[in-house]
Amino acid sequence: NAGVTQTPKFQVLKTGQSMTLQCAQDMNHEYMSWYRQDPGMGLRLIHYSVGAGITDQGEVPNGYNVSRSTTEDFPLRLLSAAPSQTSVYFCASSYKNYNSPLHFGNGTRLTVT
Amino acid sequence: AQSVAQPEDQVNVAEGNPLTVKCTYSVSGNPYLFWYVQYPNRGLQFLLKYITGDNLVKGSYGFEAEFNKSQTSFHLKKPSALVSDSALYFCAVRAPYSGAGSYQLTFGKGTKLSVIP
Numbered sequence: 001n002a003g004v005t006q007t008p009k010f011q012v013l014k015t016g017q018s019m020t021l022q023c024a025q026d027m028n029h030e031y032m033s034w035y036r037q038d039p040g041m042g043l044r045l046i047h048y049s050v051g052a053g054i055t056d057q058g059e060v061p062n063g064y065n066v067s068r069s070t071t072e073d074f075p076l077r078l079l080s081a082a083p084s085q086t087s088v089y090f091c092a093s094s095y096k097n098y099n100s101p102l103h104f105g106n107g108t109r110l111t112v113t
Numbered sequence: 114a115q116s117v118a119q120p121e122d123q124v125n126v127a128e129g130n131p132l133t134v135k136c137t138y139s140v141s142g143n144p145y146l147f148w149y150v151q152y153p154n155r156g157l158q159f160l161l162k163y164i165t166g167d168n169l170v171k172g173s174y175g176f177e178a179e180f181n182k183s184q185t186s187f188h189l190k191k192p193s194a195l196v197s198d199s200a201l202y203f204c205a206v207r208a209p210y211s212g213a214g215s216y217q218l219t220f221g222k223g224t225k226l227s228v229i230p
Contacts, residue, residue: 045218058217098145098207098216
């Protein structure tokens, strides 16, 4: 089992560019989510999905887009990158069982200049 | 809205001494509580959870946590700290189920634990 795989590990963008952060899991988890981690802020939820075709906004969704066409994949799109989106992004997944813990990927470190 | 507070940004403890990392929460109803650990340049790893039942929960790597409903706390503990326990620790809370949005897990800001040899 690879678990939760995130690509790329590092990315540098210029302001206004767009890109997609990839996330894939091989555990047949129904629930998938994206968090961003900033110093002193902890982790903040961007978007989440409880199954293929179902997505919803978290705490900080502005500037990000998601879709869930398969159970395995949950890509995060930055539509027009801004310096405020410089952060470390984590994808996490779990079973839809309400007490299931999240499994995290190793993160994507994004810098927007 | 649910929230988590970790009042200490950093905790320093000598190797072999007991350690405590504090967490308090705010949520409507009975909480689902979790502790995670993050090593440098890695994602978070699950340590333990409280759902219901015994207030003392045991988890991975010798860690345990005590749920206190009256104080709305869920402190992480370990009887004897190891240098390898040095990492960033996050407490998280989930509210009782009330629809798809309930799956949201709210994290504290993290506490950096340094175990000194």
